[in-house]
Structure formats: structure tokens, C-alpha cells
Amino acid sequence: xxxxxxxxxxxxxxxxxxxxxxxxxxxxxxxxxxxxxxxxxxxxxxxxxxxxxxxxxxxxxxxxxxxxxxxxxxxxxxxxxxxxxxxxxxxxxxxxxxxxxxxxxxxxxxxxxxxxxxxxxxxxxxxxxxxxxxxxxxxxxxxxxxxxxxxxxxxxxxxxxxxxxxxxxxxxxxxxxxxxxxxxxxxxxxxxxxxxxxx
Numbered sequence: 001x002x003x004x005x006x007x008x009x010x011x012x013x014x015x016x017x018x019x020x021x022x023x024x025x026x027x028x029x030x031x032x033x034x035x036x037x038x039x040x041x042x043x044x045x046x047x048x049x050x051x052x053x054x055x056x057x058x059x060x061x062x063x064x065x066x067x068x069x070x071x072x073x074x075x076x077x078x079x080x081x082x083x084x085x086x087x088x089x090x091x092x093x094x095x096x097x098x099x100x101x102x103x104x105x106x107x108x109x110x111x112x113x114x115x116x117x118x119x120x121x122x123x124x125x126x127x128x129x130x131x132x133x134x135x136x137x138x139x140x141x142x143x144x145x146x147x148x149x150x151x152x153x154x155x156x157x158x159x160x161x162x163x164x165x166x167x168x169x170x171x172x173x174x175x176x177x178x179x180x181x182x183x184x185x186x187x188x189x190x191x192x193x194x195x196x197x198x199x
Contacts, residue, residue, distance in 0.1 A: 077103055
């Protein structure tokens, strides 16, 4: 089983993926349910898989869910990922993380629990496969302004290509009206802390 890689946000982690290569190419196990269950205590299983393609210059996010968790795998390209922990009572409430996911440099997957706002900037064209543990209905789709100074993600771009939805995502103060709760003891309030991981 791959060892989890902590990224500085409680319950979110990277899963290193191992290519099995020979002269024909390679095979990679991208997902096993027990990888999540054993390292995160997750009971529910992934029920839907989605595939998105983003051209270079596109920024998707920030998005968050109250109930849904995500499991991302960048199949092609390089993405700068920004995360922010919105969960009341989380040990890392108010913390952000910045990651570089590069499909050619090192294959990894990223697990995101509910309540962690997430988005990515496509530094090249990006093909992203993501699994979710709830069927899509549109009822658990919330947003947060990608450039809110209270979130403070150091995106490598000032004028990205955005969907209309993401142009109008609310700021942090307004998004906190829907603040999810961390399923654990009340600890900590909003603090400024950043962790950047390059892989």
C-alpha cells in the first residue's frame, strides 16, 4: 500500500502511484478503495468517476463540498493546486496549501475531504480524472473566490481563464455562511499558515 504524504491540511493527502514499466510502456494502479480506508478511516466508497480537460491558462475553482470527498489524478500535464481548509474545528482550519502536480515528473493522486476548498491552474493542458463518493446532483456545489486575499493562495497567474461560475464565486466572508464542520473536537480558529509541496 502506498504511504500517504501529508500536505499540511488535516485529512488531505497525496498518494504516490508506482508505474510498472517495460519496453511496451507502463501500467499504474491509480486507485484502490483500501488505500483511502486504511489511511483515512474512510467508510464510504467512490461512486462516480469524472474526466476533465483544461487548456493551458485555465483556473478551476475554488470549489468546496459539505458532504463529498474527491480523489484526483492528473493523467497528463502540470497543474498548480490551491487548497484552503474551511472546516470549523479542524486542526488546520484556515490553513492553505499549494501543490504542484506534474503527471510526467511523478505520478501521484490527491485525496480531498469535504470542507476543503480546492482549485487548480493549468500550467499546461491538463487531463484530470477525479473520483467522488457522492453522485452529482448540483446540490453540494459551493464556491469561494479564487483570489480572495483572506485565502491568500499564491497563484502563478493574475488573469486566468475562468468559467462564468468561478468569476462570481463569493469571497471568504460570504462563503463562511456555509462553513462546514470538522467531524472532530473543536480546535483552533482561522490562522495564517502555508505549506507548499513540489513533487
